[in-house]
Amino acid sequence: MTTSAIEVHGLRKSYGDKVVLDGVDLTVAAGTVTALLGPNGAGKTTTVHILSTLVQPDGGTAYVNGCDVARDPGGVRAGIGLTGQFSAVDGLLTGEENLLLMARLRHLGADRAKARVAELLEEFDLVEAARKPLATYSGGMRRRLDLAMTLVATPSVIFLDEPTTGLDPRSRHTMWDIVRGLVAEGTTVLLTTQYLDEADELADRIAVLDGGRIVADGTPDELKRLVPGGHIRLRFADAAALDAASRLLDETARDESGLALTVPTDGGVGALRTVLGRLDAANLEVDDLSIHTPDLDDVFFALTGRVDTKETAS
Amino acid sequence: MTTITTTRPTTSDTRRQSHVVADAVTMLRRNLLHIVRYPGLTVFVIGAPVVFLLLFVYVFGGTLGAGLPGVDLAGGRAAYVAYVMPGILAMTIAGTAGGAATTVAMDMTEGITARFRTMAISRAAVLAGHVLGNTIQALIGVVVVLGVGLLVGFRPSAGPTDWLAALGMIVLIAFAISWLAVAMGMQAKSVENASNLPTPLLLLPFLGSGFVPTDSMPGWMQWFADYQPFTPFIETIRGLLLGTPLDWNPALAIGWCVVIAVAGYAWSMAIYERKSVR
Numbered sequence: 276m277t278t279s280a281i282e283v284h285g286l287r288k289s290y291g292d293k294v295v296l297d298g299v300d301l302t303v304a305a306g307t308v309t310a311l312l313g314p315n316g317a318g319k320t321t322t323v324h325i326l327s328t329l330v331q332p333d334g335g336t337a338y339v340n341g342c343d344v345a346r347d348p349g350g351v352r353a354g355i356g357l358t359g360q361f362s363a364v365d366g367l368l369t370g371e372e373n374l375l376l377m378a379r380l381r382h383l384g385a386d387r388a389k390a391r392v393a394e395l396l397e398e399f400d401l402v403e404a405a406r407k408p409l410a411t412y413s414g415g416m417r418r419r420l421d422l423a424m425t426l427v428a429t430p431s432v433i434f435l436d437e438p439t440t441g442l443d444p445r446s447r448h449t450m451w452d453i454v455r456g457l458v459a460e461g462t463t464v465l466l467t468t469q470y471l472d473e474a475d476e477l478a479d480r481i482a483v484l485d486g487g488r489i490v491a492d493g494t495p496d497e498l499k500r501l502v503p504g505g506h507i508r509l510r511f512a513d514a515a516a517l518d519a520a521s522r523l524l525d526e527t528a529r530d531e532s533g534l535a536l537t538v539p540t541d542g543g544v545g546a547l548r549t550v551l552g553r554l555d556a557a558n559l560e561v562d563d564l565s566i567h568t569p570d571l572d573d574v575f576f577a578l579t580g581r582v583d584t585k586e587t588a589s
Numbered sequence: 590m591t592t593i594t595t596t597r598p599t600t601s602d603t604r605r606q607s608h609v610v611a612d613a614v615t616m617l618r619r620n621l622l623h624i625v626r627y628p629g630l631t632v633f634v635i636g637a638p639v640v641f642l643l644l645f646v647y648v649f650g651g652t653l654g655a656g657l658p659g660v661d662l663a664g665g666r667a668a669y670v671a672y673v674m675p676g677i678l679a680m681t682i683a684g685t686a687g688g689a690a691t692t693v694a695m696d697m698t699e700g701i702t703a704r705f706r707t708m709a710i711s712r713a714a715v716l717a718g719h720v721l722g723n724t725i726q727a728l729i730g731v732v733v734v735l736g737v738g739l740l741v742g743f744r745p746s747a748g749p750t751d752w753l754a755a756l757g758m759i760v761l762i763a764f765a766i767s768w769l770a771v772a773m774g775m776q777a778k779s780v781e782n783a784s785n786l787p788t789p790l791l792l793l794p795f796l797g798s799g800f801v802p803t804d805s806m807p808g809w810m811q812w813f814a815d816y817q818p819f820t821p822f823i824e825t826i827r828g829l830l831l832g833t834p835l836d837w838n839p840a841l842a843i844g845w846c847v848v849i850a851v852a853g854y855a856w857s858m859a860i861y862e863r864k865s866v867r
Contacts, residue, residue, distance in 0.1 A: 327707045352709040363704035367623050379615040380710055382608060408626075424704070 280305040280432050280463035281326060285335035288321055295321045297487035298335065303480075305431075308454065308464040310478035312471065312571075314579060317484045319467035320360060323434045326465070327357040339432055356425035357434045362417045363424070364409060370420050371396065371405040374427060381428035395423040399453070415446030422453060433457065435466040439473060451476055471571035481571070485579045495571065502573045507550060510535045510563040523553055540566075609711045616718020623692065624726060634688040635730040638681040639737050645673050645800065646741050653801065670742045675826040676799025677738070679819055681730045682763045683794065686770035686787035689723035693774025694783030712861045716854075719774075720767040727763035745830040755829040758842060762822050765846040766790065768853030775860040793819040798827075818845035 281303035288296040295318045303309045311319050324330040326339055328348040342350030365373050374395055378388030396402045399419040439447040454477055458464060468474055474481050475495050483491040491498055511517045511534050520536055521527050528537040540546040554561060624631050654669030655662045696702050705715050770787055777783035797820035803811050814820055821841035828835035
């Protein structure tokens with residue numbers, strides 16, 4: 276059995292009249308990645324700020340590494356790292372100086388500090404830029420440095436608040452690789468994101484936060500099962516072929532203008548083979564075939580009640 | 590993967606306490622590095638009192654000096670250099686407050702302060718780094734301004750012990766003003782606001798015995814001038830460097846320093862917790 280690194284029960288926080296967190300429950304097992312998924316203003320950052328001792332909760336309990344965030348912030352701080360939405364780097368220093376600053380504040384000792392800094396510069400591909408002022412760094416480099424600074428003391432729990440927001444696709448993938456590497460080393464990661472693909476790529480579990488509450492919590496696959504299954508979309512050359520195919524297959528939906536047919540499926544290869552087999556037997560040519568499996572977009576929109584423009588358009 | 594499930598508040602607290610000094614030194618190094626890397630603010634902060642010194646000696650000095658008790662018309666400027674120097678030194682220290690407040694306010698918006706708070710670093714260490722950095726900057730300023738003063742004819746009569754005492758007094762004033770400046774920088778809603786908040790401090794040497802004797806002022810202003818902190822600051826430095834009567838001024842000056850430093854410390858510590866999140 277795994278121990279939980281983060282335990283949150285009934286967490287509440289309001290700013291004036293505005294209720295930001297309205298009873299959040301969340302458990303993160305040690306050594307796993309949990310994504311906190313939600314639209315802007317859902318309370319993701321507030322949750323992370325409470326767990327990293329920056330903000331006091333109004334109600335509920337939160338434990339990180341077994342330490343109460345309200346009563347033992349020192350204990351929590353000793354084992355966590357936070358990389359926030361806005362880069363928490365010293366813009367007047369060089370990358371190397373930033374890392375050395377962290378190493379000193381973590382009391383690594385001169386030799387270990389030097390070794391660790393060199394290691395991180397190498398690992399995060401910042402060797403060349405190490406002695407340059409931060410003003411010359413790109414967004415991706417700043418974010419990498421930010422995360423490297425968080426990792427100087429190898430914390431056991433890391434909070435990543437929207438780690439890839441505003442990054443280009445290449446930097447995003449680099450960031451993802453880094454997160455996977457951390458998890459491989461046994462670090463517990465709680466990451467917030469508004470990107471569904473990011474949660475799908477990285478997370479063992481996903482908690483969907485909306486309006487200050489967790490509206491769904493489970494593995495990516497479990498969440499995908501919450502929405503209607505996938506389908507195969509077949510396009511034909513003319514109306515005659517479309518007619519013939521729709522008589523041949525069960526439970527289809529017709530799209531006259533697109534000359535297309537939508538067949539529900541469980542997404543398995545067997546179902547696909549059956550459909551194609553029947554069409555082959557009737558000598559029907561298919562112009563185009565596409566398979567749609569439910570993704571987290573569908574889940575997200577179904578759960579948070581937003582209109583899914585992509586689906587209604589088809 | 591090992592997980593720490595035991596709560597150990599006492600050990601982590603004592604561990605933190607023992608690191609306060611080391612952390613304060615680390616933060617001080619960071620602030621000194623900022624000064625070396627970006628000297629613009631420092632140059633401005635030190636340059637202003639030098640300009641004021643030259644202005645008051647060469648433009649106003651002749652007339653103002655002649656108005657001092659027991660000085661004849663011909664010796665006005667030379668007498669005024671001696672008279673104005675302690676006031677300019679106090680102004681130099683007060684002037685660093687604007688720089689310190691700006692630096693602190695910039696830090697608060699940078700997000701790195703939030704990072705410091707999620708680490709096991711004591712609040713006092715982060716703030717002390719700023720205070721010590723600014724105290725050092727103020728000392729550099731005082732040395733530069735004194736140097737210019739000597740060039741334009743300032744001739745102090747102080748012996749080695751007087752110099753040492755004056756230095757101690759200056760360090761103490763700079764330390765106290767720095768705590769106040771750090772608090773102002775934390776209080777400020779923006780960086781622009783932060784650079785303005787300490788401006789009244791720059792006026793205080795004028796509203797005291799810095800530039801003219803207080804007994805030449807109207808009664809109500811004289812009352813304010815005699816009881817505000819900068820008058821004992823200036824009178825103590827003047828007494829130590831030039832041998833004017835000290836009276837109660839050193840005790841008053843030290844008392845004010847303690848009050849200002851404690852108030853600035855308490856003020857900034859209180860804001861630190863609630864303001865460093867964006």
